[in-house]
Amino acid sequence: MAETRPIRVLVAKPGLDGHDRGAKIIARALRDAGMEVIYTGIRQTPEMIVEAAIQEDVDAILMSILSGAHMALFPKVMALLKQNNVADVLVAAGGILPDEDIPTITAMGIKGCFGPGTSMEEIIRFVRENIQADRLSVEV
Amino acid sequence: MQNIIERLLAGDRRALARMVTLLESETPQARRYLAELHQHSGKAHIVGVTGAPGAGKSTLVTHLVRELRRREHKVGIVAVDPTSPFSGGAILGDRIRMMELAGDPNVFIRSMASRGSLGGLAASTRDVVRAMDAAGYDPIIIETVGTGQAEVEIMRTAQTVLVVVAPGMGDDIQAIKAGILEIADIFVVSKMDKPGADQTVAELAMLLSLDTRRSSAAWRIPIVKTSALKDEGFVQLADAVQHHHEYLLTSGLLTQRAQRQIRSELQMLVVQAVINTLKAEVHEDEWQRLIDEITNRERDPYTVAHELAVRIGLK
Numbered sequence: 001m002a003e004t005r006p007i008r009v010l011v012a013k014p015g016l017d018g019h020d021r022g023a024k025i026i027a028r029a030l031r032d033a034g035m036e037v038i039y040t041g042i043r044q045t046p047e048m049i050v051e052a053a054i055q056e057d058v059d060a061i062l063m064s065i066l067s068g069a070h071m072a073l074f075p076k077v078m079a080l081l082k083q084n085n086v087a088d089v090l091v092a093a094g095g096i097l098p099d100e101d102i103p104t105i106t107a108m109g110i111k112g113c114f115g116p117g118t119s120m121e122e123i124i125r126f127v128r129e130n131i132q133a134d135r136l137s138v139e140v
Numbered sequence: 141m142q143n144i145i146e147r148l149l150a151g152d153r154r155a156l157a158r159m160v161t162l163l164e165s166e167t168p169q170a171r172r173y174l175a176e177l178h179q180h181s182g183k184a185h186i187v188g189v190t191g192a193p194g195a196g197k198s199t200l201v202t203h204l205v206r207e208l209r210r211r212e213h214k215v216g217i218v219a220v221d222p223t224s225p226f227s228g229g230a231i232l233g234d235r236i237r238m239m240e241l242a243g244d245p246n247v248f249i250r251s252m253a254s255r256g257s258l259g260g261l262a263a264s265t266r267d268v269v270r271a272m273d274a275a276g277y278d279p280i281i282i283e284t285v286g287t288g289q290a291e292v293e294i295m296r297t298a299q300t301v302l303v304v305v306a307p308g309m310g311d312d313i314q315a316i317k318a319g320i321l322e323i324a325d326i327f328v329v330s331k332m333d334k335p336g337a338d339q340t341v342a343e344l345a346m347l348l349s350l351d352t353r354r355s356s357a358a359w360r361i362p363i364v365k366t367s368a369l370k371d372e373g374f375v376q377l378a379d380a381v382q383h384h385h386e387y388l389l390t391s392g393l394l395t396q397r398a399q400r401q402i403r404s405e406l407q408m409l410v411v412q413a414v415i416n417t418l419k420a421e422v423h424e425d426e427w428q429r430l431i432d433e434i435t436n437r438e439r440d441p442y443t444v445a446h447e448l449a450v451r452i453g454l455k
Contacts (some may be wrong), residue, residue: 032229038233
């Protein structure tokens with residue numbers, strides 16, 4: 001069946017950043033692109049993010065980190081997703097991610113890394129093109 | 141893979157989450173699942189929480205659920221936020237306030253976008269509650285979108301309705317007295333730490349005393365005072381919710397309310413079936429032609445509607 005439903009995205013701020021203007025701007029842009037955005041606020045643990053992703057049955061998780069803790073937190077999120085057999089959710093990251101870390105982040109299974117200056121159109125297009133199409137088909 | 145219903149009944153959170161997505165999409169397959177889920181539901185106490193935007197609904201739900209968890213209930217939460225009428229998108233932000241519940245395996249939180257429904261809930265909220273009920277969550281708390289005067293759909297879905305009023309809204313109490321104030325089983329004045337809170341309590345008490353319909357009923361609507369900042373009033377609130385449930389059970393009102401809700405649900409389902417039949421029978425170009433004719437005053441909507449009704453087999 002070809003009929004689709006709105007894309008559901010979790011925008012999450014792992015770690016201790018107190019600053020979430022960027023995450024809010026992205027949440028707003030995704031909303032304006034017709035998506036349902038679950039925003040959970042700052043200071044999320046990997047456990048909270050994965051649990052929210054499961055309960056909300058999201059198609060994508062977008063994580064934003066500015067504090068430099070990404071190499072500690074991203075592997076935990078990816079491990080918890082695996083542990084819970086969540087294999088069909090797109091994971092992408094944004095924030096301050098040094099170039100030399102990006103190959104490692106990508107190797108964890110995080111499909112996109114978006115630094116400062118990324119256009120909203122690019123992120124919206126990335127989500128639309130990379131979420132698993134069969135998740136959106138309303139019949140399973 | 142095991143059947144999704146079996147997994148849901150066995151307590152698999154991912155099966156429940158996926159089921160909710162299917163139910164939200166309102167497909168024929170979802171209807172078949174619902175028929176099965178119906179047999180396993182009807183056990184949970186369904187509590188609605190409504191009030192104006194910013195009244196403190198999400199915070200109140202968080203504190204109430206914390207108290208219910210102390211009493212070892214396994215709690216389901218459905219939090220509805222509005223869908224943008226322009227883009228069809230939504231920002232579902234109720235989890236921000238519910239952060240402390242996020243790690244608890246005995247709390248299942250699902251955010252729903254209203255997807256065009258105007259009554260304060262989404263069209264499929266009732267179905268989602270049914271799925272949580274079948275999965276063993278009890279009670280199930282429904283948080284409506286921020287409401288004004290007329291969003292009383294929660295009355296047709298919940299068994300116990302909490303109306304949350306924040307202090308400092310002054311004459312707003314007057315403004316909403318004919319709307320959502322009428323559907324309360326329990327009033328909550330939130331933010332009791334704010335100035336003017338006692339005034340709000342007094343105004344509500346006066347409104348209640350003027351309400352002859354309800355002051356003569358066996359259930360005396362309590363006004364519960366809460367402050368999330370000071371963590372006060374939530375034991376009393378959980379007690380009030382429990383007392384109302386007991387009252388519904390012993391008075392026979394629970395069955396009466398359930399029957400009223402089933403009647404309205406049945407009617408809605410039939411209306412939906414008629415709309416679906418109509419969509420299958422009349423194609424878009426014909427709709428457009430009919431609309432043009434009515435716009436140009438060549439025909440009138442009443443006659444056209446009657447003809448369409450006859451065409452799909454209605455008398």
